[in-house]
Amino acid sequence: MQSKKIHPWILVAMAASAIFTFYAQAQAPDGKVHVWFLDVGQGDAIFIETPSGQQILVDGGPDNSVVQELGKVMPFWDKTIDLVVMTHPDADHLNGLPEVLKRYEVESVLETGVECSTSQCESWRGLIKEKGIEKYIAKFGQTIDMGDGVQLFVFNPIESKEGESVSKKNNTSVVIKVVYGEQSLLLTGDIEGRVESKLVLAGLDINSDFLKIAHHGSKTSSTREFLDAVSPAIAFISAGTKNRYGHPTQEVLNRLENDDIKYYRTDLSGTIELTLDNNNYSINFIK
Numbered sequence: 001m002q003s004k005k006i007h008p009w010i011l012v013a014m015a016a017s018a019i020f021t022f023y024a025q026a027q028a029p030d031g032k033v034h035v036w037f038l039d040v041g042q043g044d045a046i047f048i049e050t051p052s053g054q055q056i057l058v059d060g061g062p063d064n065s066v067v068q069e070l071g072k073v074m075p076f077w078d079k080t081i082d083l084v085v086m087t088h089p090d091a092d093h094l095n096g097l098p099e100v101l102k103r104y105e106v107e108s109v110l111e112t113g114v115e116c117s118t119s120q121c122e123s124w125r126g127l128i129k130e131k132g133i134e135k136y137i138a139k140f141g142q143t144i145d146m147g148d149g150v151q152l153f154v155f156n157p158i159e160s161k162e163g164e165s166v167s168k169k170n171n172t173s174v175v176i177k178v179v180y181g182e183q184s185l186l187l188t189g190d191i192e193g194r195v196e197s198k199l200v201l202a203g204l205d206i207n208s209d210f211l212k213i214a215h216h217g218s219k220t221s222s223t224r225e226f227l228d229a230v231s232p233a234i235a236f237i238s239a240g241t242k243n244r245y246g247h248p249t250q251e252v253l254n255r256l257e258n259d260d261i262k263y264y265r266t267d268l269s270g271t272i273e274l275t276l277d278n279n280n281y282s283i284n285f286i287k
């Protein structure tokens with residue numbers, strides 16, 4: 001990962017215009033970690049910015065709306081993303097990503113390499129090759145150092161899925177724990193109870209302050225055992241307003257409420273911003 005440099009003309013433009021300067025300060029790196037659970041409807045797209053401005057996008061939602069949502073939280077001059085993670089090639093995670101690869105200069109990508117044959121998946125893999133983007137295959141035990149004390153730990157897939165043909169891909173999802181100092185966030189893709197249980201039994205350090213609820217709040221995920229092991233203070237649910245799956249399910253909301261886990265939902269709040277600042281955090285909503 002290389003650190004980003006602001007093109008000199010931007011600095012000139014910022015100095016020349018008070019409006020530009022204000023706008024830039026609102027979104028430029030500010031020494032904190034920002035995580036945006038982007039409102040992309042029924043799907044996942046999570047954008048992370050490190051204290052010095054390294055950027056990671058985890059999934060791209062079901063359509064190109066991710067580009068518009070990124071435009072709301074990225075500085076307007078910023079056309080680069082350091083790392084794009086594709087947790088699994090289901091449409092609600094993958095379909096917005098080819099457009100991201102077209103619009104942004106993406107440094108590297110991380111995915112499982114599981115076999116997929118949709119046109120969007122072909123487009124994603126074709127663009128990675130065409131643009132010479134560095135591609136990493138997600139493996140259990142990987143650590144990615146983003147600098148500034150931000151580290152990503154890959155917990156799933158436990159066994160490599162590269163080149164494998166898998167009919168139901170939820171459980172192949174890349175699971176990542178983001179650690180920043182004392183604070184941590186667990187990103188779970190669409191894993192279901194079976195893999196949640198494996199992660200618990202593996203004795204991994206999945207305990208996290210913040211949890212992205214797996215599979216949009218489906219009742220087949222977020223088992224009590226898993227929630228107890230992660231033991232988050234706050235959970236985030238990414239789901240579309242009045243989606244046809246009934247996500248998030250009342251069962252999962254009940255489990256969260258019974259465990260006193262506060263939760264936020266993109267279907268109700270739109271894009272949600274989590275800011276980590278040393279040992280403090282704050283939550284904001286982006287319209």
Ligand SMILES: [Zn+2]
Nearest residue numbers: 043092190215
């Ligand atoms: Zn999904």
